Amino acid sequence: MSMVIDAPRIVTTKPLLVVRGVSKTYGKVVALHDVAVTAYPGEVLGIVGESGSGKSTLLRMMNLEETPEFGSYTLDLPDLRGNLFNLDRFARRMLCATRIGIVYQNPHLGLLMTHSSSGNVAERLLIAGERSFATLRAKATDALDASEFPLDRLDAPPIELSGGMQQRVQLAKAIALEPALLLLDEPTTGLDVSVQALVLDTLKRLQQGRQITMVVVSHDLGVIRTLADRVMVMRSGRVVEEGLVDQIFQDPQHAYTQQLVHAKL
Secondary structure: OOOOOOOOOOOOOOOOOEEEEEEEEEEEEEEEEEEEEEEOOOOOOEEEOOOOOOOHHHHHHHOOOOOOOEEEEEEEEOOOOOHHHHOOOHHHHHHHHEEEEEEOOOOHHHOOOOOHHHHHHHHHHHOOOOOHHHHHHHHHHHHHHHHOOOHHHHOOHHOOOOHHOOOOOOOHHHHHHOOOOOEEEEOOOOHHHHHHHHHHHHHHHHHHOOOOOEEEEEHHHHHHHHHHOHHHEEEEEEEEEEEHHHHHOOOOOOOHHHHHHHOOO
């Protein structure tokens, strides 16, 4: 009796996010030069590089806070067409409120520090059009719970919370409307090592449970190794190397990447 072996399936998936040819200067300083980024549904893409490499500028562009001199940005979502850099200010605000979430390194950039934690999350829901107080409260509570925020502190303002708890409020605000894309800018910088581990564990659980596409910017290779599937290495506004995380960490090809990896060993 002969045995039939199934041929392996070839799965092709369209990327969710595509950035092409992005360049940005500030006076004579080149922040980004002809940068391209691709991220697939449910993937975690890490972006690493030293301070001034352009990684945070690139993330701000993905959040439509800045516009490059050249380049395009698309998201493969049903009601979106064309280059998102061409959107007006209102359209950008609505897109970022409903489809793109962001967690900043500095919580002051993402939170109203003297408003309640639940109120911070509800603000995002209000922008998207929700007006029922009961629904706002319930959805804010659900998002904070998913971010593993202690629910007995719902009404505490972020200014009274630890850095780790502030990041959880930011995370809850970012995921409240189940965005297609979550951007994380140095999400564990400034936190104690034990708190960093808890925040990373929360991010991993959220990503695996909800299959959110994430782009994580960090100078900490340990953060990228923990969270990311693929990694881009940036230097002086350019991408010098990219590949699977294990490939980059175990066999870096570019001299700068070798320097980064070996410095952390």
